[in-house]
Amino acid sequence: MEFLSDIASLINSTLRISTPLVFAAMAGIFAERSGVIDFSLEGKMLMAAFVAAVGSYFLGNPWLGLLLAIIACVSLSMLHGFASVTYKGDQVVSCVAINILIIGLTTALAAAWFGQAGLTPTLTEDQRFLEVNLPFAESLRDVPILGTIYSDILSGHYIFVYLAYLTVPIVFWVVFKTSFGLRLRAVGENPSAVDTAGINVFAMRYKALAINGVLIAFAGAHLSTAVNANFFREMSAGRGYLALAAMIFGKWHPKTALVACLLFGFTDALQIRLQGVELPAIGEIPVQLIQALPYVLTVVLLAGFVGKAIAPNAIGQPYIKER
Amino acid sequence: MATVDKSKVPWWVSNLIVPLVNLTLALFVSGLFIFIAGENPYEAVRLIIYGSFGYIEGFAYTLYYTTNFIFTGLAFAVAFHCRLFNIGGEGQAYIGGLGVFLVAINFSFLPVPIVWLLAVGGAVVFGAAWAFIPAYLQATRGSHVVITTIMFNFIAASLMVFLLVDVIRDTSQMGPHTVALPEEQWFPSFEDLAALFGIKIRYSPLNISFLLAIAASFFVWFLVWKTRWGYEMRAVGHNTQAAIYAGISPYKNIIIAMCISGGLAGLLGVNEILGVHHKIVAGFPAGYGFTGIAVALMGRNHPIGIFPAAFLFGILYQGGSEVTFDMPNITRYMFVAVQGVIILFSGALENLFRPQIENFFVNRLNLKAKA
Numbered sequence: 080m081e082f083l084s085d086i087a088s089l090i091n092s093t094l095r096i097s098t099p100l101v102f103a104a105m106a107g108i109f110a111e112r113s114g115v116i117d118f119s120l121e122g123k124m125l126m127a128a129f130v131a132a133v134g135s136y137f138l139g140n141p142w143l144g145l146l147l148a149i150i151a152c153v154s155l156s157m158l159h160g161f162a163s164v165t166y167k168g169d170q171v172v173s174c175v176a177i178n179i180l181i182i183g184l185t186t187a188l189a190a191a192w193f194g195q196a197g198l199t200p201t202l203t204e205d206q207r208f209l210e211v212n213l214p215f216a217e218s219l220r221d222v223p224i225l226g227t228i229y230s231d232i233l234s235g236h237y238i239f240v241y242l243a244y245l246t247v248p249i250v251f252w253v254v255f256k257t258s259f260g261l262r263l264r265a266v267g268e269n270p271s272a273v274d275t276a277g278i279n280v281f282a283m284r285y286k287a288l289a290i291n292g293v294l295i296a297f298a299g300a301h302l303s304t305a306v307n308a309n310f311f312r313e314m315s316a317g318r319g320y321l322a323l324a325a326m327i328f329g330k331w332h333p334k335t336a337l338v339a340c341l342l343f344g345f346t347d348a349l350q351i352r353l354q355g356v357e358l359p360a361i362g363e364i365p366v367q368l369i370q371a372l373p374y375v376l377t378v379v380l381l382a383g384f385v386g387k388a389i390a391p392n393a394i395g396q397p398y399i400k401e402r
Numbered sequence: 403m404a405t406v407d408k409s410k411v412p413w414w415v416s417n418l419i420v421p422l423v424n425l426t427l428a429l430f431v432s433g434l435f436i437f438i439a440g441e442n443p444y445e446a447v448r449l450i451i452y453g454s455f456g457y458i459e460g461f462a463y464t465l466y467y468t469t470n471f472i473f474t475g476l477a478f479a480v481a482f483h484c485r486l487f488n489i490g491g492e493g494q495a496y497i498g499g500l501g502v503f504l505v506a507i508n509f510s511f512l513p514v515p516i517v518w519l520l521a522v523g524g525a526v527v528f529g530a531a532w533a534f535i536p537a538y539l540q541a542t543r544g545s546h547v548v549i550t551t552i553m554f555n556f557i558a559a560s561l562m563v564f565l566l567v568d569v570i571r572d573t574s575q576m577g578p579h580t581v582a583l584p585e586e587q588w589f590p591s592f593e594d595l596a597a598l599f600g601i602k603i604r605y606s607p608l609n610i611s612f613l614l615a616i617a618a619s620f621f622v623w624f625l626v627w628k629t630r631w632g633y634e635m636r637a638v639g640h641n642t643q644a645a646i647y648a649g650i651s652p653y654k655n656i657i658i659a660m661c662i663s664g665g666l667a668g669l670l671g672v673n674e675i676l677g678v679h680h681k682i683v684a685g686f687p688a689g690y691g692f693t694g695i696a697v698a699l700m701g702r703n704h705p706i707g708i709f710p711a712a713f714l715f716g717i718l719y720q721g722g723s724e725v726t727f728d729m730p731n732i733t734r735y736m737f738v739a740v741q742g743v744i745i746l747f748s749g750a751l752e753n754l755f756r757p758q759i760e761n762f763f764v765n766r767l768n769l770k771a772k773a
Contacts, residue, residue, distance in 0.1 A: 118548055162750035171487050171548060172699065173750030179692055180742025184435065186735035191439035197735065312735075320552050327546070365568055371560035374553040378535075381545035 097344025103322030113287035121319025127299020153292035167397035197312035267391035453724025462606035474694025490551025492691030493558030498668020501528025529668020537660030
């Protein structure tokens with residue numbers, strides 16, 4: 080039975096670890112489907128983590144922290160739009176600027192306001208999100224297999240975990256089944272055609288970026304007000320880039336991106352389990368090398384063992400309305 | 403906004419006035435951040451100027467930082483001319499440092515100047531090798547070089563910590579660093595050179611790598627603007643389709659541009675290892691690789707622009723450490739944020755006021771011509 084509970088705990092952590100990646104990948108889908116490159120997922124996630132932690136510390140309510148994080152991330156998305164949609168600046172440069180700015184600003188402000196080296200104060204139980212126990216989880220635990228699945232894998236997660244997996248079908252429906260989604264995709268593929276049809280390309284891209292900001296805020300809040308009880312320096316640790324890689328690997332589709340996110344989450348969960356474990360034939364793998372596993376996997380996946388990724392046609396190009 | 407006839411815009415407007423206006427805006431926003439952090443921005447500026455120019459050692463520190471930023475700035479610029487975003491300067495510099503150390507320690511039986519040459523070569527080769535894989539994947543598989551180079555930064559950091567903890571650590575010491583190189587291999591420092599002339603100054607990390615940085619600037623200028631390679635690289639960056647039509651291979655040029663870029667970033671290891679630490683210390687690239695992005699964008703990816711931009715960031719770094727010393731609310735991360743703002747205004751938002759400024763000067767010149 081120990082094997083079974085091992086598997087259950089591995090799946091459980093996979094679901095938890097994948098959560099910020101799923102939010103970020105869905106956020107990325109909106110931006111990139113509209114034709115705007117978004118490498119700034121990383122910076123926005125970090126910003127959300129910082130703002131959510133600080134907000135709920137001062138206001139005493141994690142939901143208010145989340146709200147502030149959403150406002151902060153949407154503002155950053157608008158800044159990205161302002162630079163790269165309105166002023167037609169280089170989209171990648173704009174993202175790099177946002178990422179570096181946020182790494183510096185969050186740590187600097189945390190240090191200035193709280194005096195610790197880039198940490199925010201630990202949140203109390205009222206100030207953070209707690210695990211949600213599904214109904215009857217305790218009493219059903221002893222039911223063979225189904226009980227394990229329900230009580231040990233599905234129950235006892237933070238609210239964000241459930242929200243993340245709920246977001247995926249919604250994103251799928253919005254992007255592929257609504258007229259908004261059709262326009263969104265069209266703007267990313269052929270903006271001049273969309274413009275001819277009387278749809279405002281710039282407004283579409285700003286809308287996509289706004290949704291992107293809302294979604295990425297959840298990823299950050301999950302990190303600092305649910306899984307951890309404070310913000311610390313560079314706590315996003317490359318997750319924004321991992322999510323972007325997952326999205327590209329998933330060919331800009333919510334469903335396949337989800338699979339890629341889960342794969343990353345699983346590698347990370349496995350990486351944590353493998354630390355300090357003696358493997359047969361290989362022996363103990365040094366911690367530093369195991370920790371690099373998700374990053375190596377990203378490179379391998381991006382190298383595309385499943386064929387070349389085709390990005391939306393107009394991605395990265397500012398739209399210039401003809402006169 | 404009316405479009406401006408580009409040919410009528412004098413060079414000093416687009417290459418001097420516009421960047422200066424953008425820089426001023428960036429510094430103004432940075433001042434706001436310092437204000438939000440609860441300190442006086444005016445006082446911070448005073449401290450920055452004192453810290454970087456006020457005394458000889460401070461100025462030497464400024465030039466030491468300038469050296470690092472020239473290397474990483476040039477690295478970003480070379481790749482950028484081929485339209486590649488090499489965000490991996492940090493990792494390439496880290497691995498470049500490994501190259502310097504391995505060469506210096508293994509060839510210590512050779513005369514010192516030869517060891518130096520080989521070590522510089524080691525830095526270039528190791529840095530270039532670390533850039534090669536992302537370059538190869540970009541060229542053949544279309545994996546976006548931004549993501550792969552960032553991942554290679556993480557991988558380099560893990561790999562180096564692994565090596566420093568388990569493989570090449572100085573076991574007689576506690577910290578994760580290697581043994582020191584033999585003293586005769588250390589680069590002469592500014593302190594030593596001044597002593598030759600009978601001037602006594604206190605320690606600063608400035609060393610002859612500064613001259614290497616200037617040489618590297620000339621090399622990049624020559625390579626990018628005066629050779630066929632440079633031309634092909636820029637052609638691919640400017641318009642890949644046209645370049646292919648002209649018989650230029652984007653595949654080859656992406657790899658060459660990235661490898662040169664990685665090699666230049668690797669040179670940071672020469673300054674840090676032969677010049678300053680004399681051993682590999684965990685995390686020695688300390689963000690210089692990222693700063694190189696800001697330096698290159700501010701310097702408009704030209705060595706002549708990169709030098710003053712690197713110097714400006716040298717002032718910000720050295721003056722910044724003076725600020726963090728005197729102002730408890732400011733940490734060095736504040737200056738990371740300042741870099742972000744500078745990249746934003748001189749990179750992504752560079753068109754914010756460009757048309758207006760160019761219009762203004764073109765109109766004035768027209769008026770003058772008529773009068």
